[in-house]
Amino acid sequence: MKGRERILATLDGQPADALPFMPITMMFAADHVGVKYLEYATDYRVQVDAQLRVAEDYDFDYVSVISDPACEAADCGASVKFFPDQPPALDEENALLADKGKLSTLKAPDPSSGGRMHNRLKALSLFKRRAGGDKSIEGWVEGPCAEAADLRGINALMTDFYDDPGFVSGLFEFVLELELAFGKAQIAAGAELIGIGDAAASLVGPKFYEELVWPYETRLVDGLRASGARTRLHICGNTRSILAGMGRLGCDIVDLDSLAPVSQGRREMGPRQVLLGNIDPVRALRNGTPESVYDAVAECHREACNRFIVGAGCEVPRDTPAANLRAMARYAREHGTAELQPKADSSRGLP
Amino acid sequence: MSQFEEMQQAIIDGKAPVVKELTEQALRDGVKPAEFFPKAIVPAMNEVGRRMRDCEFFIPEVLIAARAARAATDILRPLLVGDEASRSAGTVVCCTVKGDLHDIGKNIVAMMLESAGFRIVDLGVDASPEKIVQAVQEHKANLVAMSALLTTTMVNMKAGIAALASAGLRDHVKIMVGGAPVTENWARSIGADGYGKDAPTAVDLARSLVAN
């Protein structure tokens, strides 16, 4: 099977010759081909080249346009700091919405107007030309809570939940529209899977997650699915208190970070949810040995049962030993899957 | 409810304006500024720390509680005079190290330390070793608290300690470190004086470091 077929089969509950292998690589990919991260994050040709090579050399089943959280915010006009060999980052002290009043005049950027979002679209078109058919092509958008944090400043957003929930909803509305347009443009450019990164959602606790964040995540997921894409939810950090809600979104793939046990994810999201993860990127993957990495993945697989994709809890750290990443690939390749009960179409709500 | 109990509850509930009012009222009633710390602010923040550990509180709750505590400390700090001021636990230079922009954990640690009576000099994020040295000199700090959330920036804690040493300040300050990837072993290996896994531990640690 080709990587793309392997992923699609797994998402559809069909047998596959091996477990899909979908680790997130960004700085690792740039280092792999010897380019500075600034080039990787800002020049789609560099990113596409690096992704294709790292995917080929380590036998990944997919390629991705994920790079850093500042892509959409930059096009909205936020102040972003660029570093020669690190991910671009938002300048929180000078957050775009430091003054909440600015929200009413903020315009969602056109994704194809020559900025950073456009760069991502170009990456997808190039992937389509160069990888189409072999590897799954993944687009990437920020989730509502993460993008709101990027625009408002994460520290301020956290207290806004108490001080001004109306503002938070208004901001989420803005972000939803922005990310839906961006996601759809990515689908049109060639993405068949859209990753949604909503790291900040792991910080807000179950009450605000259910009341304020989840409704917008749902609308985002629904909108992307209606446009024909598969969806992957990635919330970094400790999500133990919000796992059930994450499962109810109906995403094709839910990533678990190392702080959220796979067994608990399985319990709370039911047997049909495809889970991806969750070995500790630093302690297990980077600092481990090929044997310990292989065993750690086996343990995740055991806890996840079927419907499992091999990957780390989050980004593969840049100085991870090659042999450790290969050990993950080896585990994936040695474990095929049998046919499973098809995932019911109306799976939401009832696992 | 006593005045202090009421104030504790208002801090835990994150009601900054109420805390401010209660503080002003208590001062008018003749309560000494130094009394607020052991009787209201510290116990309240201990409870906030407990709730955070037990996953009853998440980041929004912790941040508004810390802000409420600050409503009291902002009023009280200028009123602590002479003996009381120096008895105020000590001066801490807090920062997230060079190259690292994660500051939520550092902010919580700083606010908890502040409500435990420490004076805080917050250097923000991406703080260079030179900046740390300068702040320690300028504010005659006796503690340095460094935070790092990235494995790639943890090494910059080491650089911070080295810079303090070459400026001849190493014996004048205690150094504590923390942040998700940091461990006790790492702290020891770089020559820090202590490691704290969370904000409540940071307060206990800071107290024991300045006591020694």
Ligand code: B12
């Ligand atoms: C929020 C977040 C962000 C925000 C930060 C915003 C901000 N203003 O802080 C943004 C979006 C900017 C961000 C960016 C990045 N992030 Co980030 N981020 C997180 C996230 C989700 C939460 C961190 C957090 O705030 N936790 C809550 C606080 C309260 O916990 P804490 O910091 O650990 O603090 C507690 C204790 O550690 C302790 N403590 C902390 N400091 C100190 C200091 C002392 C002295 C003591 C005693 C105790 C102490 O007390 C605190 C309270 O109890 C984590 C995942 C996670 N959950 O850990 C990833 C995470 C830290 N990020 C990560 C990465 C890789 C990045 C990026 C490189 C991503 C990218 N490719 O662009 C960039 C780097 C930017 C930079 N140069 O710093 C990785 C780090 C991996 C690693 N170990 O190297 C993590 C772990 C995600 C993951 N699973 O891979 N991130």
